Amino acid sequence: MNNIQNIKNFSLKEFCTIKVGGVGKVVYFPRNVEEISNLIKEFSMENIFPLGIGSNLIFSDGFIDKVFIHSKNLKSYEVIQENEYFYLILEAGVSFKTVSNIVKKYNLEGFENLSGIPATIGGAVAMNAGAYGSEIFDIVEEVWWIDKNGNLIHSKKNEIEYSYRHSQFQKEGFVYKVKIKLKKSDKNISHLIKQHLLDRNKKQPLDLPTAGSTYKNPTGHFAGKLLEESGLKGFRIGDIGFSQKHANFLVNYGNAKYEDLIKLLTLAEKKVYEKFGIKLEREVKIVE
Numbered sequence: 001m002n003n004i005q006n007i008k009n010f011s012l013k014e015f016c017t018i019k020v021g022g023v024g025k026v027v028y029f030p031r032n033v034e035e036i037s038n039l040i041k042e043f044s045m046e047n048i049f050p051l052g053i054g055s056n057l058i059f060s061d062g063f064i065d066k067v068f069i070h071s072k073n074l075k076s077y078e079v080i081q082e083n084e085y086f087y088l089i090l091e092a093g094v095s096f097k098t099v100s101n102i103v104k105k106y107n108l109e110g111f112e113n114l115s116g117i118p119a120t121i122g123g124a125v126a127m128n129a130g131a132y133g134s135e136i137f138d139i140v141e142e143v144w145w146i147d148k149n150g151n152l153i154h155s156k157k158n159e160i161e162y163s164y165r166h167s168q169f170q171k172e173g174f175v176y177k178v179k180i181k182l183k184k185s186d187k188n189i190s191h192l193i194k195q196h197l198l199d200r201n202k203k204q205p206l207d208l209p210t211a212g213s214t215y216k217n218p219t220g221h222f223a224g225k226l227l228e229e230s231g232l233k234g235f236r237i238g239d240i241g242f243s244q245k246h247a248n249f250l251v252n253y254g255n256a257k258y259e260d261l262i263k264l265l266t267l268a269e270k271k272v273y274e275k276f277g278i279k280l281e282r283e284v285k286i287v288e
């Protein structure tokens with residue numbers, strides 16, 4: 001037993017951006033490495049699910065028998081300047097919004113393409129989140145993480161396994177802290193960030209609950225285009241559908257059910273395979 005802040009039998013809908021899901025066994029909110037380590041030792045990593053703001057997650061309805069570790073109490077950061085370079089050392093729960101504010105304040109380049117992604121730094125590193133031709137591992141230098149034995153590990157970028165929307169942290173351990181490297185810029189970074197936000201607003205259904213891109217882009221293709229050409233743009237089952245604005249975004253029109261969502265994904269994968277011979281790979285993480 002421990003006395004770390006937690007909520008038992010909690011509503012999973014409140015912990016993801018698409019607002020689908022039933023009840024989770026327990027969610028803990030550790031405040032430091034020691035508390036994360038103690039949780040991993042007490043419950044063991046295979047029963048644990050690390051949680052950011054849930055912007056890439058879909059929870060099933062019913063009861064999910066997992067111990068969730070949320071990063072909302074891990075929000076400290078440091079800014080270190082060395083000549084024209086700036087190093088940000090960010091705890092897992094620091095949001096991309098906070099990082100955007102830092103880069104705007106010091107006019108730093110390297111993060112601007114990622115600025116509109118709704119993410120925590122921990123979730124973004126686990127997912128190797130990316131946009132507009134950049135990904136978070138372009139700027140990551142080092143990661144401190146807690147392994148399945150509860151030990152704090154310090155890894156340099158070249159020791160970490162990552163690829164398109166993937167990193168080793170999706171399977172092992174909890175990302176505690178990340179160091180990113182940015183550079184003082186001659187460009188107007190605030191302006192570039194604003195342009196990206198406007199572009200996202202134009203292309204993405206940000207007025208409805210969503211989990212972002214449903215599928216990864218298959219090599220040489222755009223998942224959204226494949227879905228659109230398979231007649232799925234705007235197609236819905238019950239309260240879940242592929243957005244009218246962007247076919248690769250699932251949106252919740254009110255009270256979406258997990259069962260309908262799975263039916264929709266199964267149908268989409270079948271249709272795209274029949275039409276193009278391409279097996280879509282899910283980018284969203286389904287948690288059951």
Ligand SMILES: Cc1cc2nc3c(=O)[nH]c(=O)nc-3n(C[C@H](O)[C@H](O)[C@H](O)COP(=O)(O)OP(=O)(O)OC[C@H]3O[C@@H](n4cnc5c(N)ncnc54)[C@H](O)[C@@H]3O)c2cc1C
Nearest residue numbers: 050052053054055056119120122123124126129130175212
């Ligand atoms: C409107 C919208 C737009 C989006 N646009 C983009 C985009 O342009 N590019 C893009 O890549 N994604 C995009 N996404 C998806 C999502 O924002 C990213 O995948 C993001 O990185 C998820 O961050 P999170 O903190 O919410 O993680 P979560 O969704 O909570 O978790 C995602 C994964 O990371 C793991 N995780 C979370 N925190 C930790 C931790 N501390 N340690 C270890 N593992 C952890 C989880 O276990 C899970 O496997 C978008 C989503 C939405 C809703």
